[in-house]
Amino acid sequence: MELTRLRVVVLILLALSATSFLLHYHTRPVIAVIRVEGSIEDFYAYPDLAKQAMRDDKIKAVVLVVDSYGGTVDACFQAEQSFRELNARKPVVVSMGQYATSGAYLISSASSYIYAYEYTTTGGLGVIAVWVSYENYLAKEGIKYYVWKSGEMKDIGAPWRGPTEEENRKLQELVDDYMEKLLRIKTTTEDATIVPSSKIWTS
Template sequence: MSFETDMIIDRRRLKRRLTFWRIVGVLAVVAAVLTALAPFDLSVNKDRIARLEVDGIIVDDRLREEALADIAEDDKVKALIIAINSPGGTFTGGDSLYQSLRKVAEKKPVVTVMGGTAASAGYMIAIAADYVIASAGTITGSIGVIMQTADVTGLMDKIGIKPVVVKSGHLKAQPNPMEPFSEAARRVTEGIIGDFYDMFVEIVIERRNLPKSTAYELADGRIYSGRQAAANGLIDAIGRESDAIKWLAANHNVDDQLPVIDIKIDYEDEPWRELVGKSLGKALFSERLRLDGVLSLWHPEGYLD
């Protein structure tokens, strides 16, 4: 056999080997991708129970509402668990989330599991569920709303600063730290607070099936332990997530062996949301200034993650 023939044979062998290893490499990449996506496929294509974690301060959240709308229409999701650890937040944030959860509840069973705290707007969203469970030591209740301001005009006088405010009417931009809080402004503000408060209590009356007088008596702003809340009809039972799953199985024939999959919300384009929600308890004074409007919030100064 000539030298040239040997060269040709060797080249063909080398080419076959390169082709083989290229195929092996491609298959390895495909296998790695499939392995990485395996958990995702399990959660999307198989029956499951979804879990929504509400942790920290509650604010308006379009992405969360869209995720819940998808959950409502997903036939593979057999039930929703709301896991709450929140002292509340803005009234509109709580109300928006409450409405979104009620839409889910129209399509499938929803159960709430309260963590360490589920107060104020945190309680509002909790009672969107068909069944509410808390730990004995959960801090809940704090049914009410609050709007806070400060009058710094006296301090400004002492340091020689005189604010100048030009506005179209005497009730514009009231309350305002740069002006004394007039009686007319106070009456208007109290009227707004009263209206928001009535809306909150009406939700409690409807969802907890309480007499109006009882609901207003309980809704004086105080907090309750989980045991006290159960005794007063504000929640259904003392327990944990395993008890929620048992309730779903007993009352809605939901398979108690289904996996519980967290709802993942991609905040890549809005990273500030997670920052506000989870860091508020640690850096409250500066963060609290970002919460505009009427709040439904339980003493966040004492709130810890």
């Protein structure tokens, strides 16, 4: 009987010890790693990850591993804003890989610290819009097209024609507006500024 009781006590102690270890293990501080790689085009992906890191109390800091040429204007702006909000609550550190240019360079500016390799290519901040027209090719091949639209600019960017003077003006205004937004962004450190140049550098 005494031997049985001893075994029960030992098993209970082992169970309590295991539970204590698991609780301790799961409550240890965590540093999250978020990879910003390839073309940045998903409007929601990085903001969602930033929100998850913000809500998780176990996560005490975040490392952004950045290796990207950039991406679409809207997606990069959204990611930059989300990581900046995260950095206001938890330290965000950037580790640049081979490339961190354009929108990826912008996103990196939302951190408290940036680390890069000697030959990391970075910079290249700017805005570009491209319109490819097959108008002459279609005419040469005798291909006709018909368009019904509710407004003059409803088919803006369409490959079957080039831009009108008004569309040229509007698109340039849009590019300039995005660039002005870039210039208004403040870095998270007082001794750093975002360089508004399309030039690229090694770090």
